Amino acid sequence: MRVKAPAKINLCLEVIGKRADGYHNVATVLHTLDLADELTFEPAEGLSLQCQPPVGSEEENLVMRAARLLRQETGCTQGAAISVTKHIPIAAGLGGGSSDGAATLLALDALWGLGLSRERLAGLAASLGADAPFFLDGPCALAKGRGDLLTPLPRLQGWWAVLLCPPIALEGKTGRLFGMLTPSDYSDGSAAGALAQQIGDGSASQGDFAMARNAFERVADQAFPGLERYRRAFLAAGAPFVRLSGSGPSIFTLVGGAPEGQRLAASLHARGFEAHVAALV
Known part of the structure; x- marks a missing residue:
């Protein structure tokens, strides 16, 4: 299975204030771009990841975090060999890591036949990063709260x-x-x-x-x-x-x-x- 994980830009980004939990409330308009990472997923015994170029440690990589989270939350024991080719600049404000994580949730949900609802996938995505829920659907949205309260836009x-x-x-x-x-x-x-x-x-x-x-x-x-x-x-x-x-x-x-x-x-x-x-x- 081959998928693309698009970059995003923030057309507008307001910070409204700090929350009691230490996070911040925001109001931001996001839009996806045709600049995208490429990910492939193949059935395998365990979980493995190859990334070109290499990006940080496997423990920090949102692709592996998403895959492990999905197995943990569903009890699924299936595996996958995952390959990522990076085209989105890293740690650049373009959402590459969050997009890769969201794409992984969607791809493995399909590959493993889990059939999770969008609502449940969005909850899992929110634990990966503030932008990750947006990437489940795109292409444009107004995001509020931590970035997880989404109003779709054309x-x-x-x-x-x-x-x-x-x-x-x-x-x-x-x-x-x-x-x-x-x-x-x-x-x-x-x-x-x-x-x-x-x-x-x-x-x-x-x-x-x-x-x-x-x-x-x-x-x-x-x-x-x-x-x-x-x-x-x-x-x-x-x-x-x-x-x-x-x-x-x-x-x-x-x-x-x-x-x-x-x-x-x-x-x-x-x-x-x-x-x-x-x-x-």
């Missing part, structure tokens, strides 16, 4: 993302950036709600995307040395706006077609920056 047609993914590693990135936020970075979720409504009624424009926000923008510039240089280069190359995805360090803009995206990527290449161009799907 796919945005005809839009392309141009991405810059600075190779800036930061251990414990998401937790550290949440910890850097102050109440001045919090908002009430109305911006994400307004954008979701515009997407829902088909009126969303480039100006609406440009007016959206990401609560991590301020602290990301502090946390990722050199990120501002990428942002300036993006604007100098002609990006209509620049937005952080997730907790970064990836930044993106949206354009109205592949030719425009390729021209922007070529302009970035001429400045010494390698960009990804991906359709919203």
